[in-house]
Amino acid sequence: MTHTDTATRRRRLIADLREFATYLEAHAHIPIPRYLDLEFQVHTRNDTDAATEDEAIAEVGRIAERLGVPVTVRSGHHVATLRMGLVVYKAVAIEEQARAAYRSSLRPDDSGGVR
Incomplete structure (x- = not known):
């Protein structure tokens, strides 16, 4: 883009x-939803010019700095979150090992979908 x-x-x-x-x-x-917030997620590997995992992770750090928030890292997910009341903006980069672990956990169900 x-x-x-x-x-x-x-x-x-x-x-x-x-x-x-x-x-x-x-x-x-x-x-309006009683229990849900409005959340925007920017996945830095898809929504920015980051071409590699390292670039995507670095972009989360740059976005966090601009937002004035920390980066949290949990289970291979690098996330910078800005909350304004019920509106949430997140910049996200997911390590390949986390994506692979998720894909391997998917199992076909009886209807032909996955669970």
């Missing part, structure tokens, strides 16, 4: 969020 594409998508996302918030304000009868 080029910088122009990213900038255009960013402007659209912000405009859509504002429109959605305005809609919810104007339609108080529309229920």
Whole structure:
């Protein structure tokens, strides 16, 4: 994705969020989730220019620095989290060993899906 594409998508996302918030304000009868937060996840291997696992992990660190938050590492997941009330932004990089462990834990179920 080029910088122009990213900038255009960013402007659209912000405009859509504002429109959605305005809609919810104007339609108080529309229920909202009682127990769920609105969470945005940026997976640095897919959503940035990071081409390798090391670059993706480093990008989480750079994003964390910009956000002013720490990076947490648990089970091969590198995460920087910014919480603003019920809205959460996360930058995530998952090590290949963690992805491989997850894939190997999947088992087919009787319906042809996985569990």
